[in-house]
Amino acid sequence: MSFPLLTATAALPAIGAIATAAVPAARRTAAKWLALTVSLATLVLAGIVFARFEPGGERYQLTESHAWIKDFGVRYELGVDGIGVALLALTALLIPFVILAGWHDADPSPSSQLRSSRGGPNETNPYHWRPTQGFFALILMVEAMVVLSFVATDVFLFYILFEAMLIPMYFLIGGFGDRAHAGSDENAAAQRSYAAVKFLLYNLAGGLIMLAAVIGLYVVAGSFSLSEIAEARADGSLDMATSTERWLFLGFFFAFAVKAPLWPLHTWLPNAMGEATTPVAVLITAVVDKVGTFAMLRFCLQLFPEASKWATPVIIVLALISIVYGALLAVGQRDIKRLIAYASISHFGFIVLGIFAMTSQGQSGATLYMVNHGLSTAALMLVAGFLITRRGSRLIADYGGVQKVAPVLAGTFLIGGLATLSLPGLAPFVSEFLVLVGVFSAYPVAGVVATVGIVLAALYVLVLYQRTMTGPVREGIGGMPDLKVRELAVALPLIALLIFLGVFPKPLTEVVNPAVQHTMQDVQKKDPQPEVEAAK
C-alpha cells in the first residue's frame, strides 16, 4: 500500500489543530507559530499532491479506499481529480495567509488582559478561556475538513464533512468578532451572534435537506461510492426514475446553493462576512464557500446528469440574478466588508453560470474562477482588513486620502480591487473571459446579461477606491502607518500569484481541462460548434 498522501494532507492540519488548542494559555505566540508552521507544512503536502497529479491520467488519482461503516454502505474513499487538486492547492495556499493576517485578531482584549494580570479566577483554572489558541485551532480544523471534502469520493463522507465544517466556522464567526465595530461592545456581540446563528441555520437547513436526498440516493442506488454509482449508471443496472432523480438533484443542489451562496439563499453571507474578523471572512468566501460550487460540479452533474440539464434554465436565471443583484447591492454599500460580500455573491453567480452553461469553456472557466476568486478576494479583503484595523471603522465614509498617507496599502488595495473587477493581465480575467465565452456559445442572452455584472464590478471597485484612497486626507487618517512586514508578507505573494496566473494560467488549465472533459461526458454534452466552422 502506498503512502496515503491525501489522508496525510487532511490529517496534518487536524492534528495541528489539536496541538494548537493544547498550547498553554500563557504561550499565545507559540500557538500562533505552531499554527503557521502546520499550515505551511500542509501547503508542502498539497504541493506534492499537485506535483504527483498527472493531468492526462486516471480521472481520480492517489485513491484510497477503506471500509468504514458497513451498515450504511459507507466507505472512506478518497481520490483527487483536476478540479479537486486545483481547489486543494488554493485552500492550502490561502490558509497561511489567513493565519498571518489574523495574527493579532484573537489576542485577549486590553481589558481582559488587565483582569488576568490582577490574577483573576482565570489564572487558577487550567482550562480557562484561551481565545488565541482556539482561533488558530479552529482555522486549522476548517482547513482539514475542507481539504478532505475536496478529495472525498464517497457521497456520505462528503456529506459528513460538509455538515461538520459548519461547527468550527460557527465558532469562528460568533466567537471572534471584528474589533472595528460601530456600536457598543454589547451591540457588537449581539450582531455577531446573530450573524453566526444565521450562518449556521441557513447551512444546517440546507445540509439536512441534503441528508434526506443522501438517504434517498442510497435507497435508489444502494451505494455511496461515486465510482460505483457511475459504473452502475453506465452499464444500465441503475435506472433512476426521472422524477426521483429530479427530487434528489434538488435536495443536493439546495444545500450547495445555500453554501455557494446563490440568490435568493445568500442573505447569510453579508452578515457573516461583515461581523467576522477579516481573515475569517476570507475563510468563508474564499475557501469554505468553494465547497458549494465544487460540489455542484462533482456531485450534482455527475450523479444526476439528466436532472441537471432539466434544471439548467432556472439555475442560469438564478445565477444571472445573483450576478446583477449582488453587483447592484455592492454599489450601494456603505460598509467595506459588506461591499466585498455582495461582490462575492456576484462572483459566485458567475461560477454557477459557468458550471451550468454545460460547455467545456464554461466549466473550465468556472473552476479557474473558483481559484482566482479565492486569490483576488483574499487580497482585497485582507488588505481592507489591515485598513479597517488602523482606523477602527468599517464605514467607507470614514476614509479618504489614504493613498497620501499609506501609499503601499493603497497600492495593494488597488491591485486587489482591479483583480476583483477582472482587469486583463490579472488572473480573474482569464476565468471570467472563459466563463463568458462558454456561456455565449450556449446561451447568448445570458452572456449579455452577465456582462452587465462586469460593468457594475468596475463601478463598485473604483468608487470604493476613489472614496477611501483619493481626495483630501480625512480626520483620523493622518498619521496612519503603512503596511508592516507581516502585512506585506500577506499582500505581496497574493498579488504576485494574481499576476502570474493572469499571464500564465497554463499550470492550472492543464490540470483542470481533462477533469472538465470527464464531467462533460457525464452529462453527455458536447460543446456547440462555432457557426463559422459549420458554415464552411
Place this chain on the structure above:
Amino acid sequence: MSATAVHSLWTMAGEVTSAAPGDRFTAPTIEYAQLAPVLIVIGAAVLGILVEAFVPRRARYTTQVFLTVVAIAAAFAAVVGLAADGYATKNAQIAAMGAVAVDGPALFLQGTILLVSMVSVFTFAERRLDPASHGNRVDSFAAQAGSVPGSDGEKAAVKAGFTTTEVFPLALFSVAGMLVFPAANDLLTLFIALEVFSLPLYLLCAVARRKRLMSQEAAVKYFLLGAFSSAFLLFGIALLYGYAGTVSYAGIGDVVDGSVQQIDPALAGTMGNDALLLIGAAMILMGLLFKVGAVPFHMWTPDVYQGAPTPVTGFMAAATKVAAFGALLRLLYVVLPGLTWDLRPVMWGVAIVTMLGGAIVAITQTDIKRLLAYSSIAHAGFILAGVIAASPEGISSVLFYLAVYSFVTVGAFAVVTLVRDAGGEATHLSKWAGLGRRSPLTAAVFAVFLLSFAGIPLTSGFSGKFAVFKAAADGGASGLVVVGVISSAIAAFFYIRVIVLMFFSEPKADGPTVAVPSPLTMTTIAVGVAVTLVLGLAPQYFLDLASQAGVFVR
C-alpha cells in the same frame, strides 16, 4: 407481500416451554439462568430494603452504593453471558412458561438499560455538589421524604443529617421492571413490569432535596397520568384477551394472522371480533406511547422532567425510553404484524406530530430541563420513524438509536446537575449565559451533547438518526424522513441557541458556578462523551451488534 410473509421476516420460532393443557398442577419450570439478570437486580433491591432496616445510618450510604453497583454489574455480566451463549441469536428462548423472552432485542435492551442505570446511579450517589449541611455531605435527595416541606420536622431532619438512601433500592426495583418490560412475552407480564418500574419512579420524582414542592407536584402529576395510562393499557389487555382467548404474544399473533381458528367456548361470542382487536391494540399502544412520551400523550414529560431531582430525570429519560420502546417494538413486531396496515396511518400521524410538536414547542422553553424534555419528545418521534419501518433494519436501527440516545441523555442531565447557584441547580437558561467563558470544559462537554442531540455528523446522534431515517426510507416511509429532516432543522435552532448562550454571551456577574464533582459524576459524563464520539466516528461494531440482535423470538 402478504402479512404472514412479512411476519416471518422478523420472527423466528423459538421453543415454547409451556406445560401441556390438562396437567395444570405440575410445578412451573423456571429457567433461573436465563432470568438471572432480572433476579440479581430484584434480589439486590430486596437486600437493599433490609440494609435500610438493619444497617446503622452511618454505613448505609456506602453499603447501598456498593450493593447497587455490584448488582448492576453482575446483572450486566449475566446479560453478556447469555448473549455469549447465543441466546441473542440462534438459541433465543422463551422462558418462565412463556412469560419472558430471552432473545436478541431483549438482551440488547437489557444490556443498554443496565449500563445506563449504572452511570445514572453514579449521579444518584454524587455528594460533592451541594454544600455540606451541618457537617454532612448531602446528595440531591431530601433529608427525609416524609417531612412536610418548610416544616420544623424537615429542619430537624436536615440538622440530624438524614439522607434518603432508599433511593438506591427504589432505583433497583425500577431497573428490574425495566429489564422485564422489553422482554415480556405476554400481556400480563408486560403490565406487571410496567407497574414495577413505574411505581418506584413516581416515588423517586418526589424526593428532591431542593424545590421540594415542585418535585412533589411532578410526582403527583406523573402518578396520576401514569395511573391513567396504566388503566388504558389494562383495558386494552382485557379486550385483546377477549379477542384471542390468550394473553401470550405468540397466541394473540396467531389469532391475528388467522393461523389459529380454534374457538374457546367461553369466549365464543367475542373471539376473532376485529373491533375488540383494533380497540384493544389502540389502547395498549396508548399506554406504551405514554411511557415513551409521544405526542399527544406527552403532557407529563416537561413537568416531570423539570420537577424531578435531576439525577432521577436523567435516569428516567434514558432508561424508561429504552424499556418502553423495547416493549413497543416487541408488541408491534410479534403480536400485531398482521395489523401493520391498519396501524400504519395512526403511527405515521403520531410520529409526525411527535417530531414536529417536540421540536417546535422546545423553541419557546426557558428552562434547560424543560428544553431537554421537549427534545426528548422530538427524539421519541425520530425513534418512532424507525419503529414504523417494519423491517429488520427498522428493529436494529431503533435498538442502536436507543443506545445512543440514552447515554447522551444521562450525560446531559449530569452536566445540568453541575451548574449551580445559591438556590441549587441553576436551570433557567438565562443563567447559563457565558458559561463557556467561565468554565470552557463543562460548556464544551455540554455542547458535544447538544450537537449529538441535534444530529451533527461525527457525533453518535448523527449515526442514530441516519440509521432510523435510512430504515424508514427503505421501508417506504420517505414522507416521515422528510418531516424528520425538517424537524431536525427546527430542533437544531434551540440546541444552537443554548450553545450561543454559553459561548457568545457575556457572563453575568451573579451567574452560577460550576461545582467540581466527585469521580462518580465525572465518570458518568466521561462515559457519555466517549460513547457520543465513538458511536459517531466508528459505529460499525455497535451497528453489527444491533443488527445481530434484531430478531424477535416468538
